[in-house]
Amino acid sequence: MGLKYVEQIKSVVLALLVILSILLTFSIWSYTPNYQPIEESQVEQILVDEQKELHQVIKPFRVLVTKDNSLSGTISSRMISDIMSTISNLRATELKFIQNNLTEEKINSIIQTNERISLFFPAEVPINTLRSILEFSQNELPEVSFKYLVMDWSNFQQTRMLKLFFISGENRTLYSTDVAISDEDFNSTFNEIFKQSVPYKEIKRDEKLSLYVPVNPVEVVQYTYVIDQVSPEKFKEVLFKDPNIVKRNIESATSSKYTDGMAFMTSETNTKTINYVYPASESIIDIKGSKLLQNSFDFINEHGGLTGDYRYVYRNIPKQITEYQLFLKGVPVYSSITSTRISTTWGDNQIFRYKRPYYSLDMDIASETQQLPPGERIVETLENLNDIDDIFVGYFLVQNDELLYTLEPSWFVIHNGGWTRIMSESVGGLGYGLE
Numbered sequence: 001m002g003l004k005y006v007e008q009i010k011s012v013v014l015a016l017l018v019i020l021s022i023l024l025t026f027s028i029w030s031y032t033p034n035y036q037p038i039e040e041s042q043v044e045q046i047l048v049d050e051q052k053e054l055h056q057v058i059k060p061f062r063v064l065v066t067k068d069n070s071l072s073g074t075i076s077s078r079m080i081s082d083i084m085s086t087i088s089n090l091r092a093t094e095l096k097f098i099q100n101n102l103t104e105e106k107i108n109s110i111i112q113t114n115e116r117i118s119l120f121f122p123a124e125v126p127i128n129t130l131r132s133i134l135e136f137s138q139n140e141l142p143e144v145s146f147k148y149l150v151m152d153w154s155n156f157q158q159t160r161m162l163k164l165f166f167i168s169g170e171n172r173t174l175y176s177t178d179v180a181i182s183d184e185d186f187n188s189t190f191n192e193i194f195k196q197s198v199p200y201k202e203i204k205r206d207e208k209l210s211l212y213v214p215v216n217p218v219e220v221v222q223y224t225y226v227i228d229q230v231s232p233e234k235f236k237e238v239l240f241k242d243p244n245i246v247k248r249n250i251e252s253a254t255s256s257k258y259t260d261g262m263a264f265m266t267s268e269t270n271t272k273t274i275n276y277v278y279p280a281s282e283s284i285i286d287i288k289g290s291k292l293l294q295n296s297f298d299f300i301n302e303h304g305g306l307t308g309d310y311r312y313v314y315r316n317i318p319k320q321i322t323e324y325q326l327f328l329k330g331v332p333v334y335s336s337i338t339s340t341r342i343s344t345t346w347g348d349n350q351i352f353r354y355k356r357p358y359y360s361l362d363m364d365i366a367s368e369t370q371q372l373p374p375g376e377r378i379v380e381t382l383e384n385l386n387d388i389d390d391i392f393v394g395y396f397l398v399q400n401d402e403l404l405y406t407l408e409p410s411w412f413v414i415h416n417g418g419w420t421r422i423m424s425e426s427v428g429g430l431g432y433g434l435e
Helices: 003-030 077-088 104-112 183-196 232-239 289-302 375-380
Strands: 062-067 070-074 096-099 116-126 145-152 161-167 174-180 198-203 211-214 218-229 247-250 255-259 264-268 273-277 309-316 321-328 331-335 341-346 351-357 359-372 390-399 404-415 418-422 430-433
Touching (some): 062 183, 070 183, 077 183, 116 289, 218 390, 331 404
Antiparallel strands (some): 062 070, 062 116, 070 198, 096 174, 116 145, 161 174, 341 351, 404 418
16 A cells, blocks of 8 residues: 555545544534433421411400490400401501690590400500501502501491401500491491390509499309420420530529520420520610511411410510410410510511420310409409509419319409409409519
């Protein structure tokens, strides 16, 4: 074979190698592997109980009716739920400012005007929070709050409208709006309230808001409950960012402390309570009342922390505190042996302090009806009515043994956020108080 042919063969082979190299390179660039989709690993959310809606914790504790120039009222949990359910189906028109600097006399007059139903809330409710229950036509609402929601039905027959008044006991402001309501909703809700309400009496006070108490003896069922407990270990899992590095130290026979170096949580077995603190988030911030309530509720509800009928009852905006009281069958529960409140203190974009009981009322095993004296009789035994914020029926929680608690019906006087139990036996004798 001549040199000429050898050179030609080399050229052909080289050309083939170049072409093969180009094809191989192109195939590598254009190749798309048939990857199977990678499923995101699902992190199981830890809940201590079922989650709730905001409207389940924002409820009035008393409904007062002025009809035919007489007073009646109810604390029925079913009736209150029906009212709030009806309100949630309504649509309000524009919120209008009416007056500020309301006097006690003016507030009493608004509540006692004929053909009105007044809802008494334990604490000031931001109007912007109410939007989760009652729809408003306007996009933006002022950052105002109310403690009394008064529904006027005096023009309902002519207009099929209710006028709603929002009264702030804290800021002494009055706003109003109008809502349309169907005959069906009005009759099913309001006529039922008229039928079920019992006679109430106004207790007038000089330059103070009136008190309202039932005229007749009050029958309340006494319960004995088996309690359930959410282990502090479970709260450790939901409150700390990395539960695996949390260490537990036994402080005493009844106290343990959990810490991860940044936050700490103490648990007390004698009171069945926990106290979680994240010191780095402590901060005094400028926060709106509606934002404070929403932050608090979201934090608790995210881990299902409303382990019973807990209702919003207190706020302190400057200190960023929000509290929820345990209720049973429509009345608040108090105790001198344990806590019956969930308390949150908001910090710098996260929780600073979280105090709460870790027990819950699981199952009632015994009940009997108790009769309490009329409210007017209780009022007659009190020395200085002007020192009282309110007076109402509640339950006093006492411990029988490790797992059994009895809820005793009692009258309670409320003053500056604290309570005093009025013993039925002595009627007016001092019971138990809470700072």
